[in-house]
Amino acid sequence: MNPNEAKQCLDEKGYVVLEDFMQGDLLSALRYRVEELFLLEGDRAGAEFKQEPQTRRLANLVARGELFEQVVADPTVLSCVRLVLGPQFKLSSLNARSANPHSDWVQPLHCDTGALPDEHGYSVCNVVWMLDDFTTENGALRLVPGSHRSGRLPPAASHPSEVLVLGRAGTVVVMNAHLWHGGTANRTSAARRALHSFYCRRDQPQQQYQKALIPLETQQRFGSELRELLALDDPLNDALSSTQSGRSGFLK
Numbered sequence: 001m002n003p004n005e006a007k008q009c010l011d012e013k014g015y016v017v018l019e020d021f022m023q024g025d026l027l028s029a030l031r032y033r034v035e036e037l038f039l040l041e042g043d044r045a046g047a048e049f050k051q052e053p054q055t056r057r058l059a060n061l062v063a064r065g066e067l068f069e070q071v072v073a074d075p076t077v078l079s080c081v082r083l084v085l086g087p088q089f090k091l092s093s094l095n096a097r098s099a100n101p102h103s104d105w106v107q108p109l110h111c112d113t114g115a116l117p118d119e120h121g122y123s124v125c126n127v128v129w130m131l132d133d134f135t136t137e138n139g140a141l142r143l144v145p146g147s148h149r150s151g152r153l154p155p156a157a158s159h160p161s162e163v164l165v166l167g168r169a170g171t172v173v174v175m176n177a178h179l180w181h182g183g184t185a186n187r188t189s190a191a192r193r194a195l196h197s198f199y200c201r202r203d204q205p206q207q208q209y210q211k212a213l214i215p216l217e218t219q220q221r222f223g224s225e226l227r228e229l230l231a232l233d234d235p236l237n238d239a240l241s242s243t244q245s246g247r248s249g250f251l252k
């Protein structure tokens with residue numbers, strides 16, 4: 001997809017689907033590492049942020065290996081994020097989310113962090129990296145196209161215009177996170193896994209304060225571009241994120 005098409009999708013519908021975006025070796029490596037972390041972290045998995053019913057989650061993934069540094073800094077994805085947020089943005093968090101098999105848990109429709117656009121425009125953008133196929137049965141992402149332009153939070157648990165975003169494992173969806181969206185129930189016998197690389201405008205708090213969560217020795221080997229993306233040397237981010245991180249659109 002060329003940049004003009006991506007911009008039109010993001011402006012009008014609020015999301016763009018990059019089909020089969022991940023190379024096979026990246027996809028396999030991410031799946032392997034995510035399962036390894038679920039095993040290693042056990043009941044604590046995802047606790048740096050929030051835990052969710054009938055769902056396995058991981059948080060603070062930039063601290064968990066170079067593979068994830070590659071994910072958050074992907075140039076094509078960042079160029080799409082820039083179309084939503086403008087040039088002044090940073091990583092807010094990198095999480096994994098796996099909808100458990102045979103679950104009836106449906107996330108409420110939400111905007112990420114409960115944020116509405118303000119006088120400066122859009123402030124949040126989420127990127128969903130499909131580690132498994134997203135199907136009609138296994139808990140695919142649902143969203144309401146165009147709802148990022150409503151200027152309101154979702155009024156109800158479901159909406160007549162909502163659609164499921166389906167795709168093969170390896171597909172990536174860049175989404176204006178003011179769009180009304182949420183995960184659905186997984187009625188199959190296999191987990192439905194995804195990564196969420198979440199970005200916000202630089203005047204907003206990070207969902208996970210990267211400077212406090214990533215061990216210092218890991219931070220020390222990061223190059224200048226990654227440090228900038230994670231806002232590691234940004235006093236404004238320190239002021240915002242040291243006191244206001246941890247917001248979710250629906251998890252307490």
Ligand SMILES: O=C(O)CCC(=O)C(=O)O
Pocket residue numbers: 097107112139140141142181182183184194249
């Ligand atoms: O994983 C999904 O399909 C959507 C998850 C989501 O919207 C969230 O956790 O905020």
